[in-house]
Amino acid sequence: MQVGATVEAKTQAFVLDAMKMDTYIYAPHHGTVQEVCVQVGDTVQVGMVLARYRSEG
Helix, strand or coil, rough: CCCCEECCCCEEEEEEECCCCEEEEEECCCCEEECCCCCCCCCCCCCCCCCEEEEEE
């Protein structure tokens, strides 16, 4: 996911990997990515913001 990219509702936005188990995070709404708050390899916590985007619709 990159800044400026368009995301469609219910499409895969991120894949989180923990102990060889993948968890898929889907975009809740159609919109444009404004900021990506994590990098590949970062450790994330429950409730952490992964990206910010402007909803379009």
